[in-house]
Amino acid sequence: MVLKLYSFPKSPNVTRIAVLLHEKKVPYDFVLVNTVEGEHKTPAYLAKHPFGQIPYMDDDGFILYESWAIARYICEKYRDQGPDLLPTDLQKRALFEQAASVEQTNFQPHAQAIVHEGFVKELVYKQEPNKARLEEAKKILEAKLDVYEIILSKHKYLAGDEITLADLIHLGWGAHLSRAGFNALKDTVKRPNVAWWFNELESRPSWQAVKDGVRSYAGQDSV
Ligand SMILES: N[C@@H](CCC(=O)N[C@@H](CS)C(=O)NCC(=O)O)C(=O)O
DSSP states (O other): OOEEEEEOTTOHHHHHHHHHHHHTTOOEEEEEOOTTTTGGGSHHHHTTOTTOOSOEEEETTEEEESHHHHHHHHHHHTTTSSSOOSOOSHHHHHHHHHHHHHIIIIIHHHHHHHHIIIIIHHHHHOOOOOHHHHHHHHHHHHHHHHHHHHHHHHSSBTTBSSOOHHHHTTHHHHTTTGGGTOOGGGOTTTOHHHHHHHHHHHTSHHHHHHHHHHHHSTTOOOO
């Protein structure tokens, strides 16, 4: 049975997984979860994902939630297909885990706040955005990206000169930032290394395929 991602296809927490499936050339399907109607809080959904969030994965009956856990599972299971995105060498793995932790603490929460307050709340949930929270998150992420600039001036990717899952997983939330009026990932003057890095990620055929997939799904505009 083809691997299934329960989500809405444009969700950053699922596009960050879909890009890995394209890197690994693994076929998958989306199963649409209507979060606007609260489908993710129904008993049937909660039986699969007890926190009532998107996404979760069904791999031939094996259920897994939490996007980072799903991402690691895919990179481990399909290690021999496409680029190896999860280093096994002790020190390379430690540097990968460091970069993974950096994404989870220094990038994702702030990027999510910017995207959520910047347009998702209003557009999808018809709620009033919290402008103060938006500005605060922008300020914090700008400062975090200054540190990214230092890291990326020393090597091409976050964990060294080889691309890993820790880089690619930035695409989900990162690609939505411009739409929220936050262009710091693309500022070639202020942060040339960050801009180079993010452009490399966005230019990968796997990401283009994700964008095409989202575009063709139920007429949604793209990530
Ligand atoms: N840590 C989780 C976060 C999942 C998450 O926050 N999903 C959001 C959508 S982007 C959601 O389902 N929000 C609805 C809710 O929490 O009720 C992951 O990475 O999968």
